[in-house]
Amino acid sequence: MKFLDNEDQLAGVLGHEIAHADRRHTSRQLQQQYGISLLLSVLLGENPGQLAQIATGLGQLKFSRDFEREADEYSVVYLNGTNYYACDGAAGFFIKAEAQGQSGTPEFLSTHPNPGSRIQDIQTKADQLGCRNRNTSNSTLTELKSLL
Template sequence: MRRSFLKPLLFLSLAASLGATSACSSDGDGVVLFSIEDDKALGDKVAAQTDSTYRAKGQLLERNSASNQRAYQLLDGVVNRVLNSGQVTYRNEFPWDVKIIKDDNVQNAFASPGGHIYVFTGLIKFLDNESQLAGVLGHEIAHADRRHTSKQLQEQYGISVLLSLVLGENPGQLAQIAAGLRGLQFSRTAEAEADQYSVMYLNGTGYYACDGTAGFFIKAQQQGQANPPEFLSTHPNPDNRIQAIQTKAQELGCANRTVSNANFDELKRLL
């Protein structure tokens, strides 16, 4: 019953997206999207598949495990400061959760549609301070909040395929999309926008040095080209990217905040 009820609604959403721009949702770079509700439903499906994949590998740190609760408490503190900055457009519409993947060899983070954020232990351990962590998480939150992830998937697969996944069809396609999410290639425009919004989010916290993302990129560059962090291979890094972040931070006057690293250092020890 539920399936037969949802299907016409979802394809009405598709028709609206394709044919009636006055009823469409358009964010960021202006690509027309399916509805916010479809965005959330797709994100839930992709996140469930992603959880299942990493759980099967024994790499997903479960929130309901007593041994992980303190780590999640510390990480949630960072995420919630960013989400509550007053700058996140879909703060109340998306579910917004963050999950840790245990792999010290991977320095990466990624976001699904609808605000499901994943961060690898290798990235957290690579970073030097909490502002850098907040900056990278802010960058991923921006990809979800500006709907870059949905737009990129729409360009690759088409709206009809994505809506079929929401309906529970094409499980093989769902697995493929979930597997590729961590390496999703965004345009330079989308990356630059995520960088800028990360600065604005961190500024809105009134707490973090808002050029934290630039600090991460600077350290990553210093590691040399032999073994660059995965984040750099999946996120194009034009020469002026660090400068753009720092310029925005100087414009907002929020680059020199000093934050205690006690919680961040504890988080790294726990992982």
């Protein structure tokens, strides 16, 4: 929360995380990691010992670059629907992260796209939807940050 500069960034980050749930990235990742047949056997009670292993794996689950790109795209779509927040709010978060040197790992070695690519993709989608330049009040975020 303290890292964020405005409510558009907060809304963008929240939209990104909601997109992971809405697009079922966790379920899809588990299917890839454990296989559908194993998951079904656990759900049907045929292999209860695997449940602990899957639960442990959930804590270590990392989304793929494709899932991250999809969540970024949907954060723009979701914020466009609000008619309130600048729909490229998540880009502001990545601009700040990049300025602070948080893009050191080459993209091909990372589970996440590099911030520069993410900024460009988010802003391109926002331009397509025509929702980049909305003026948002930051009073709620300012109040929230003062409580932290």
